[in-house]
Amino acid sequence: MGNVLELAEVRKSYRPGFIPKKREVLKGVSFTVAAGEIFGYLGPNGAGKTTTIKCVLGLVFPDAGTISLFGRSPLDPRSKDRLGFLPENPYFYDHLSGREFLDFFAQLSRVDKTERPGRIDRLLRLVGLEKAAGQPLRKYSRGMLQRVGLAQALVNEPEFVILDEPLGGLDPLGRKEIRDIILGLRKAGRTVLFTSHILQDIEMICDRVAIIVGGRILSQGRLSDLVSEKILFTEITLAGVDEASLADFGDRLQTREGRTLLKVFDETRVQPLLDLVRERGGRIHALVPRTQTLEDIFVDTVARR
Amino acid sequence: MAGKTSLAPAALLLLLGGLAGFKVGLDGMPRAKIPGAGIVYLPSGPAVKAAAFGFSSLTADVSYVWAIQYYGNTAVPDRRRHFNRIFEVIADLDPSWIDPYLTAALIAHHDFRDPELALKMYDDGAARNPEAWIFPFEAGHYCQLYLRDYERAKGYYRKAMDLPGAPPIARRLFANAAFKTMDYQTSWETWREVYETAPDREIKKIAGNHLYNIKAAVDIAALNAALERFREIRGRPARGLDELASARLIAAVPKDFDGKDYLYDPKTGEVKTAVIPWKR
């Protein structure tokens, strides 16, 4: 299983209007996406995420560097055969119905005539749009457009799917559904690259991650490598022990309705605390070990730059 | 893909050559010329003006250029048919534009050999631009040069010379035309004006010559009439001009403009000026 996508030192500058001053958007971006993984591409607004994706798709031509998509140039139509793409804030042809829309893209993707109706039905079911399939896209809500866009991205049963902010504008239920679909894709052996601002989602499903800030990749690698499993502190909510006794275990955050929330930094003090509570006949209401999250890394990375 | 890009400029050049070739070929094919050469109908001037959406002047320009080409193309028969209409339209579009009227007059004269039509063009111009001296001026010239009609020329020059901006020569041409139509009084008065207001010696000299000529013409005509009368009465030609005076046929023997005597040859009965007027 080789790499599905390889970028090496990709640079891109824009010259807005006729002004000779150039605006460098990508300053030497390099990363790889291996087959069968879910790759998260994150960064603040304006960092160059969408520009990177446009370079990969052949919408925009990089000034320098190489991009290899299934070992081919992005401009080669053959690489597009195995690719699916969902743009950010998708806008589609108003007057087509959901089904007509998918049919159009199925034709463009060279899906066989006999296969088309069945596949379209399957996809509509997958994204939960069977009922709305006959309505014109003009009438779809943002969430529905996102779903039909995802269906379109999958219409050629691609090996590699690129999703630009697929979870934006969805309610928590919708986000869960999309996350499940993405996980399902990995299970079926496909590769997914997606960008998102919602770090929890990335944390939940990605295998590998790259962080781009100001046109440069600042961090990339397996999520588990980036995010240490170290426990930063443990939050314990308890009752039945007086404050004075708790003092040397950790910081008391608050006491309310007889319950105390304690932040214990030293791991070794957790067990003695639990013993103390049991001794005094108190109760543990909650025990939450707080590890480093992706958000911590992200904020840290961006702040450090 | 790279191979395609390098082929492209060659393909472009090839296509460019191709279309140029077709164009030249098509140009060579003669299209039938028909009476009116494609003018199936002509809207009236006000209609065209309305359709020009305020670009009347530009439309006039374009129409004028087209008209010149059209009338310059001698292969087109029967161009006369819409002549009036065409130039009427141009005039409606831009009434104060001088050239079309003048050109139209030329076309009327040279192509259609129709002097009245030519004069009509000048008159149209004058009617729409009463303050423009050029139209009666040119019309006067036309009458004088081509029609040798000094009466009409005189009328035109009269109009022209008083209009603002008219060149001084208009006055002189008027005076000359008056002379040619034997309106000696007017001619004399006008030449006197010119003589008095002459800005340089050259003009003064010319005016002087004309005045001399007029006086000579008038005097000699009077003298000839008197000589004729003398012969009737006495039955013989007069021996000298003073005989006419003593016979009380003339009040006194006139002198020429310079105060010199006229010459009388009793044998031929001719009265002449002492000098050639232009060589004074």
Added chain:
Amino acid sequence: MTILVIARHTFKEAVRDRILYLLLFFSFLSIVLARVLAVLTVGDRVKVVKDVCLASIGFFGALMAILIGTGLVYKEIEKRTIFTLISKPLRRSEFLLGKYLGLVLTLAVMVAAMTLISLAVVFLHTFTLEIRMLSAVFFIFLELLLLTAVAVLFSCFSTPILSSLFALGFYLIGHFSWGLDTLIRKTPPGIGRTLLRVLDAVLPDLENFNIKTEVVQSLPLPPGFGLGAAGYAVVYTAFVLLLAVLIFRRRDFV
């Protein structure tokens, strides 16, 4: 073929454009008013009706070609629908040619409609079906092919308003070639004249598609003219489309 898929889609979308029907309405109006114009003129009435009908088809057809053609590619870029399209196995050239073909099909339908109405109006005058007018319409359609290509070309890199102006400029230049002729005849032989001659060969001569006079006056066309004009249209259109493809290919879709 992917070009046909795009063409069919473009046709369906163009046919819904309201501008088209507005222009169609006005063309019908002008064709019907040919009758009225006939009364106001100094010429043969039937000929006037035919001439006005053909002129309407030509004029409104050109407007349709320009107004819709200049928005064709621009809309896709502006609305970002092109992003999804490019992600499919579709060459940029196929996309562009598909759009062109779709619009040409749309124009064919519109021109056919206008022609039918014209034939009907003329029929009411002469009580014969003037088939000869169809040949004039054929030539008008050739002109529209070229004009559409020009509109699409400008649509690749310019806003609809500017593109429309450029395309209109092309149309005007194409119909005023006789001005250049006059200029050439008046220029003394030399470099200037040769340059003007080259310009004359390369600038569009849309009058080659204007056989209204011949048709209306029932005159014969010189032999080979039809083929020559068709060839001219095809080669020029190919030139413009190739230019459009080249420009479109290297364009960044920001």
